[in-house]
Amino acid sequence: MAANTATAQPAGGLGTAVKRLFVKLGILPFLLVIALIVFTLMSDNFLTPRNLMNVLRQSVYLMIVSMGQMMALLTGGFDLSVGTILALSSVAGAMAMAAFYAAFPDMAGLAIALGCLAGVAAGVSIGVVNGVGVAFFNVSPFMMSLGMASVGFGIALYLTGGVPVYGMPVAFGDLFGFGMLFGIPVPVYVAALLVLALYAFLYWTPQGRYFYAVGGNLKAASLSGINTTGTLLFTYVLCAFFAAVAGMLLTARLDTGEANIGASMPLESIAACVIAGVSLRGGVGRLENVVLGALFIGLVQNGMNLARIESYLQTVVLGALLILAVIADQIRLRYVASLKD
Amino acid sequence: MSDPLLHAREGTQPPAAFPLLQTKAVTKEYPGVKALDGVDFDLRPGEVHVLFGENGAGKSTLISILAGANQPSGGQILFRGEPVTLHSVHDARAYGISAVFQEFSLIPQMTVEENLFLGAEHTRGGFIDRARIRREALEILDELGFDLRPEQRVDHLTRAEQQMVEIAKAFRSDLSVLILDEPTASLTNHETDHLFDLIGQLTQRGVGIVYITHRMAEIRRIGDRITVLRDGRYIDTVDAKASSEDDLVRLMTGRVVGSIFPALDLGEAGDPVIEVRSLTTPDETVIDASMQVRAGEIVGMAGLVGSGKSELMQACFGAGPIASGSVALKGRDITGNSPRRNIRAGFLYLPADRRNEGLMMMRPVRENVALASLDIKPFSNGFLLDRGGEVRAVTGLAERLNLAPPRIERAVDHFSGGNQQKAMLARSLTRSYDLIVFDEPTVGVDVGTRASIYEFIVELAKSGTAIVLISSDLPEILHLTTRAYVFYRGRVQAELQADQLTEENVLAHFFEREAA
DSSP states (O other), X not given: OHHHHHHHHHHGGGHHHHHHHHHHHOSHHHHHHHHHHHHHHXXXXXXXXXXXXXXXXXXXXXXXXXXXXXXXXXXXXXXXXXXXXXXXXXXXXXXXXXXXXHHOTTOHHHHHHHHHHHHHHHHHHHXXXXXXXXXXXXXXHHHHHHHHHHHHHHHHHHHHTTOOBOOOOHHHIIIIITOEETTEEHHHHHHHHHHHHHHHHHHHSHHHHHXXXXXXXXXXXXXXXXXXXXXXHHHHHHXXXXXXXXXXXXXXXXXXXXXXXXXXXXXXXXXXXXXXXXXXXXXXXXXXXXXXXXXXXXXXHHHHHHTTOOHHHXXXXXXXXXXXXXXXXXXXXXXXXXXXX | OOOSSOOOOGGGOOOTTSOSEEEEEEEEEETTEEEEEEEEEEEOTTOEEEEEOOTTSSHHHHHHHHTTSSOOSEEEEEETTEEEOOOSHHHHHHTTEEEEOSSXXXXXXXXXXXXXXXXXOOEETTEEOHHHHHHHHHHHHHHHTOOOOTTSXXXXXXXXXXXXXXXXXXXXXOOSEEEEESXXXXXXXXXXXXXXXXXXXXXXXXXXXXXXXXXXHHHHHHOSEEEEEETTEEEEEEETTTOOHHHHHHHHHSSOOOOSSOOOOOOOOOXXXXXXXXXXXXXXXXXXXXXXXXXXXXXXXXXXXXXSHHHHHHHHHTSSOOSEEEEEETTEEOTTOOHHHHHHTTEEEEOSOIIIIIOOTTSBHHHHHHGGGTTSTTTBSSSSBOHHHHHHHHHHHHHHTXXXXXXXXXXXXXXXXXXXXXXXXXXXXXXXXXXXXXXXXXXXXXXXXXXXXXXXXHHHHHXXXXXXXXXXXXXXXXXXXXXXXXXETTEEEEEEEGGGOOHHHHHHHHHHHHHO
């Protein structure tokens, strides 16, 4: 609360300027500033390069999932099965990798490659089912992904019997879990690569624009000669792909395949997108903001850890932030209508 | 009058000195925009007062304030001489002020009668009195002459029928002021006649009508006085019978405008571009329809709403299914092809409902204009988008079509109806099309923009494009087409050549079989 008044006071004379900034950028910059100030005041260790790098590394998984979630939100849907996809890819990838490594102990590299492939394929298969349901059978994304979340979770538990999967090559964890290059963790490079690739795809190619068009107005997109069913199918496949990659990275970090990871991902990824200004009605949202949105959630979680806030309470804060972001989005819409530009 | 629905509060007629409803210097400000700037308006009992002006002139804002849906930032509203504050639609209803807006306030999943009495259900011992609701719903529909059944679900009705429900809703309570916002936009002539009879009955009982329309013929037929608004300001109030169309257009636009229809000096028609043979759709909205359009022709499609004129072209374009028959574009069979393939083959269909089917409302004009052509130059090299080329091309088109304001990065939603329509029409210039179908291109568009849209269509035809103009507006068919097909209940009823295109001829075919 102290931070709230701190930012409000200098803005007193610049009320309309702040309003315009809010309309233009959304709530995220304000939240970021508030979070930075609050956590810096609460903990001396917060604003250190070491800790900030930590935040970046910890946020990578959510960031990758959020990029996929953003695609689903852009087309006017959402994907509640991202957590399950994470778990299933982790389990399937780890099992494949461990089995291959046990059979051919001298081919660790190939085991890692095949394991990652198997994990991503398992995750993507959930996305294909989601996409087929939404695109071809007009099932609402809510029901489709909710159903698949249960299906995927069940499969992951069935495969493992609820026990973590061990036996992957040590190199896997060493490289993709704890590896560093020029002082920066390897997962950060993977995320950066994915961000760049998705950015180029979304903003430099016609198909990228079509995701926005399908979410903006499905009928208009179809009458403009856009393959709307194909685009929708592609959306959920892409979303699952991102979640599966995050799943493999997390597996490397944990050094085990786990069926019970990712449970908080649906909420956190949707929160990251919404805080970043992605519209729940589809058609609006920018990738760079979503990356920031995921970082923000990582920042808040890290800050709360440093400030010794109980993890149960952290869940409360996250849920409240999500709702706050949606309310802010509504207020912003009202301002947009009146300010126009 | 013994009918129980249309009590016009005759007993409380005010002294003639007071208008029924009056605004004094009413202002509505949004941050940065003045939607209404000191507007004076008065409505006498028993008159039809037409509000006239371009899109964005403030008509909608004014009626939403009168109906209680919006609160003024300044000024006064007087009801029978007494200052009143209308906090909500409910408040306004209490004074007998009812409005029928263009945007429907119906719950699609509910039945006609449930919608009619929504928020004012009759109850008996705390439970809904279905019998009474049914009885009164029947009475209202009967009184209005609307051919609807109370138990029909609203989402199973056509748009015209939904409009009827919306109008019927206003009649459920005591009426002293009825506000109608382009009520005939989706009504057939027959239904329109009914509505006008009704308006006549209401005015006789002293009900005041505020009426928004862009149609000159309607102003002539039922209007008593006309108030013209421009840019949120009051311009003038004139006698409807004594002012000419040119006068009104001048008042509305602030400039002199000639005839809104351009000269139709098209050359000889070229080769056939599209040929349709005995096309039938699975739901029989189109039955055994055949037609042909040549290069450089403007061919009209006339008929009532739901007569199959739109449905035929949608089926040809691939936006609707085909049961039998064939469609050929430039001699090549395109039956059942997707819109995607048709667009690439040079065939574009621009839908009537721009908000729901034509535009991505929250996306900028630039993206909306470029949408159908992102696979070709100058918008992309087929693989990567060319932002610079896109901006240049769309800026050029915005200039050519006089988009106002000329800001192509602004969301379409923030433009007036006429300019939204321009953004959609601009799509037809983003690649070279051989055939363009315009479905009701001037619905909800002001006169000034209408003239420029007509000019635009004629120019396209002159450059050799085959044009199909689907329209429910008879003057458009008469003045803008070189040939017309008249549809009736899914069939092509008649093909009229240029010399046969008269109002009587076209209208005769609208209803012919019904009479027979």
